[in-house]
Amino acid sequence: MAETTKAPRRRAYALWTDEKNAELVEMLREGMPLEEICERTGRTPNAIRQHCVEMIPTSYRNVTAKRAFEFLPVLLADPTYDWREPLRELKRVNHGIYWDPDMDATLLQGWAEARPLGELSAELGASDLEVGRRLIGFGVAASMHEVVERLGFGEDDTLPERLRIAADRATAAVCILIVDNIAQRSGHATRFGEAGPARRYVSVHADADHAARELSVVVGDHLRAGGRVEDLTVSILDRTVGDAHIGTSVFQIGAELPAAPTTTQELVDLDAVVDEDPIPAEVVDLDAIGAAAAARPAARPRRFWRRRR
16 A cells, blocks of 8 residues: 555544545555554544444444454455445444445436436435535535536425525524634743643634635734644534534645745734833823712612502
8 A cells, every 4th residue: 555644643533434444444454553553544543443343244343442453354354345334334323324436436427417316316325415415525516406406306305495494594604713723922821821722713704705814814823923834723614503513614734724924024023012012001090080979979869668558
């Protein structure tokens, strides 16, 4: 297998795609140690072991995650072992679908030929909504509305109502920007100290364009504070009130971010700004205010009457 670039261990909770599963299978077949697999995949040892449990037959699911990591390479030594079948079964139990390369090829061909949505869904064994979401994930369609315009409605009679709700939801959605591992300037400690929320930036925006512009500002501040772009992890989420997972989600590590401004004119000497003389505050004569309050006539006490019954 070709040499791959080591990735930081920041993807323990990222989705396992079929491509990533195939890469893990090749590493296990080569007898690669767990630590090296973690370095190459950017995932934690527990994440690797737990995923091995999901790739063995259900009849062996009572083994521990550690034993599953040792047992799966034995199964993979047999070239006829279908490691995708346990993953398909797990998806079916959770009312989902496991997309393999053959299904993706059928899906994209059906899109190119503009096959009816109901026919395509039936052949793939997926719902109309799952087919639409997969097409959107590939980037061939921008929305479910575009899928319906090209392929028509399928067998799901709730799809028109879902589209209406989605249109209403889109008008109320906001974009959330989250940037982790922001550098702090020395000598300017926050109330959170060196770790914790002080190293995370969160802001809410009307759309993705505004969030992207704010991201460039945050990255610039991070660089001026002595940080590196490679240290950042960025999430841009499209959400509405009450939606924990529904909506677009973009996750990036620092190496994937666009180049930040580095010219002399664009960078600011923050220490010089802090050390400038502050704007003099208006002086308040507290003695005069107290004397004026003492000269003011006292207010008459309020009386409260109770009606007799």
